[in-house]
Amino acid sequence: MGIEIERKFLVKGEEWKKQSEGQLYQQGYLSTHPDRTVRVRTVEDRAYLTIKGRTVGANRTEYEYPIPYADAQSMLDHLCQSPIIRKVRYRVFYEGLVWEVDEFQEENQGLVVAEVELADEQQTVAFPDWIDQEVTSDEKYYNANLLNYPFSQWDQ
């Protein structure tokens, strides 16, 4: 178990893409209840089951367990709520922090967000030029919510 402290931002331009190679993520949900989200995720040929509690400020209780890839693929195909989210994640290092930039595909094509994990909520963050508006508290950017209300349906 851990407590996750993350801040999430929109991204401008494509400068971030030059510094990293992406990895394909697939993820589906066995529960999207905000008090007890259960996620099945594959990262290239690895797979994980992740349980998260409700977000309080930028904190969220999280439990993650590796599982066999074949189990995860079968759950994504047969058990998870549809649709499945597919995205390419880039890890970009900047001033001592790691930014995870997610470029969504399919129903969420066009959406790109960057997340940074922090040691505490007050930690000072050096922002790369390509970081735009903060959306940490905006629930429509939660991956679990992108299933039922994908980016392609948002009013721009």
Added chain:
Amino acid sequence: MGIEIERKFLVKGEEWKKQSEGQLYQQGYLSTHPDRTVRVRTVEDRAYLTIKGRTVGANRTEYEYPIPYADAQSMLDHLCQSPIIRKVRYRVFYEGLVWEVDEFQEENQGLVVAEVELADEQQTVAFPDWIDQEVTSDEKYYNANLLNYPFSQWDQ
């Protein structure tokens, strides 16, 4: 991943109790959706996360992973839907099969059911004297449903 074939029965008398020592089970649910049930279970000092698909006949897809006990207890206390189910499970051997007899506690006190796992749906089963009516297909006996509609509230 496995496919679970189980039959479930009510139990009469207490003869079964003489042949086995019980183990305390606690279980809570992160999802009670019938297409994708997610259960946290402790058995004495061990703990498991179990994912089950929809029951079709007596078949059900099941994935089970051991997890740290402390994680499970924290999920039972803080993340799972309340109430938590507590029961004592007895394993009784009879004519080559193992019967799991669950004696429920708290909101479900008075309910005792026996389950037997089979190799296929047509397998011949030798019934002990203390086995009563079959309830395999009766959804109110699903553990996930005993949360919202416990035995103490049933019309007898």
